[in-house]
Amino acid sequence: MRTLLLALLSLLPLTFYAQSPASQSWALVGARVYTSPGQPPIEHGVVIIENGKITAAGSSKQVKVPAQLKVLDCTGQVLMAGFWNSHVHFIEPLWEPADSLPVARLNQQMINMITGYGFTHVFDLASLNYPNLRALRARVTSGEVDGPAILTVGVPFVPPNGTPFYVRPLKLHEISQPTDAAAFVKKQLQAGADGIKMWSASPDGHQAVPMPLEVVKAASAAAHQFHKPVFAHPTADTGWRIAVAGGVDVLAHPAPDGYIPWSEADIRLLRQHQVALIPTLKLYKWELEKNGVPVADNPLMTTALQQVGAYAKAGGEILFGTDVGYVSDYTIADEYTLLAAAGLSFDQIFTALTTAPAKRFGMAQHSGRIAKGMDADLVVLKADPHTDIRHFSDVAYTIRNGKIIYRSDKK
Template structure:
């Protein structure tokens, strides 16, 4: 029985927590534990199994046979919408509501902001979450991105102008290196390069100079941090490969199908991919394109994910939420399944793959003793339908319930 407190509060603070009567998937490649219990104390998992004694006084969530997985990662987000981009001045209630709608409602306990303004805003938001003032996910951030000279993307220019944000363009490798060094020293968890920036001056895509890419990536790697790239075109992918980028933030459907050889090269170079498949449907529909065109472009993105996955590439789940206003994850899971990813591969993209990629696999991504108590209770089993990953009943981050679903079962 779920304690009534869950009905009244947006967050339940860490202590002893037991999720009982659950079908537990400890990791994507593990067999499920049926009628199992996860016991949490002080933000860490202390016991998992079928013979776990629940201590007196523990808060108990009865899963009623439903599924429990490790907490989800969203590896492509932007805390740009209000109130999140005013993290220093907005109230905890405002910030918590936005964080729940964008992240916790969908099971995300860790998110990677891969471009935001103003500089330092996400770090401020992270500080308020970590201090216990605001309930929300673990936050990683690249802070401000790097745009090519004269290459501020047209689709964010008006927003940045309205914010009077400083230019994120870099014209030389020395300038780029110095800013990367500064942002990383100030606490950024990586860097983001718009290698192919879409502009509206008639040229289409502005490509970043390879020496600038190398300078920024070198600084990130020197600090032990990842480099993300927005490639846009096949030329952008070649620059990303030559520059040593770690993660492609999107596929490149405008450039046509990927070959098996390109996918093999990406895998050999250790490059991960965030598919963001639904985003392309959304963007093409903004142009009032016929549905046949929408499906053609979305289908190319799906093909690119398929050939990358078949080559053994590391896939990281991401939605581009914050640029996109589509928080619901159901369509993304449907598209990923249509690209040939089974439910275990999708679960890996949500859990073990990002934890490993971003150096947190000793703490996150699996359900076992000693790990952070980042957990998701789903209303149905994703082994039956991958869209079940979007049916989140409860989200637990560090032992705190940060999302009780409004339709929860008592």
């Protein structure tokens, strides 16, 4: 069933994020070009862009730049497919009201949180004001605001009496019955959501409150009828086990609360069900530091590192994500260094940023790689992360549909 769902996702016509293509044609020249994970880089590369698509990519010996094209000199820099952040939130008050905020302000906020770090695609994993998020997405989709393709789960839901302690005094939507879950999911997806999210176990400040398994199954089945992915916040051991049993596709975090490392049997179970994992490792560091708790050797941090590292080592699917927007510190270098500390290689991190999410969310035919015919969603880095993983965050340009939406010399 899960294999069939993934196949259906890959065939889905994903028009919700379409953006007006750039009218000009131009060329990026001179960079070291990483076309996709696992492939050797092209030295002194040339990438030709026309009408928001890549029309040629190769070395300067293979691809000639037509005389009339505008040229962006990327000599000494590194060119990759645009990055995905598969866990963000546009929930801070600064995004409201999205339908009327000045373009310049929204562009700057996008730079601060998203585009300044190379992200051309993001998945918003919980909106507290869904109409506002739809308004923001509409302005980006139209090309008025310079931003990424925005996918969203809309409004999430939690178990009965399961609103997380860290969002109080807000109270999230609680569901206790399978029929209510199916109806809620259908309403969300018909309103334009690209997936759904639940807390399969929710921290109430005293314990991880479990979602009834039948509710998870009903919600997942309803979403899968629409060929949409299901995300779960697992919190702890109970939560990820309920998520797997209930048909969830993506864990929005590891499950370090309770400090239970993942065994080989646990990892086999996760892989058997083709569950993807979003690490959000900086989240745990940020939470500990915010509360004045030492990070070094803290069991929350070490458990999260173990779970992510063990899953990646076993071949489990990792999707890059940071929980930025809930995490108010937008800087991102820590996420890369923590992923490396967990044991992930350059290619594994590169995959989590590009080809893995493009495939998981049904866009692999046109996104995630640099090749003829692919979307011109690109990131230019100032230095090579293959030599220092922190360089993934040293962004010179972010390009969406052939349009520069961020450049480091014009912040």
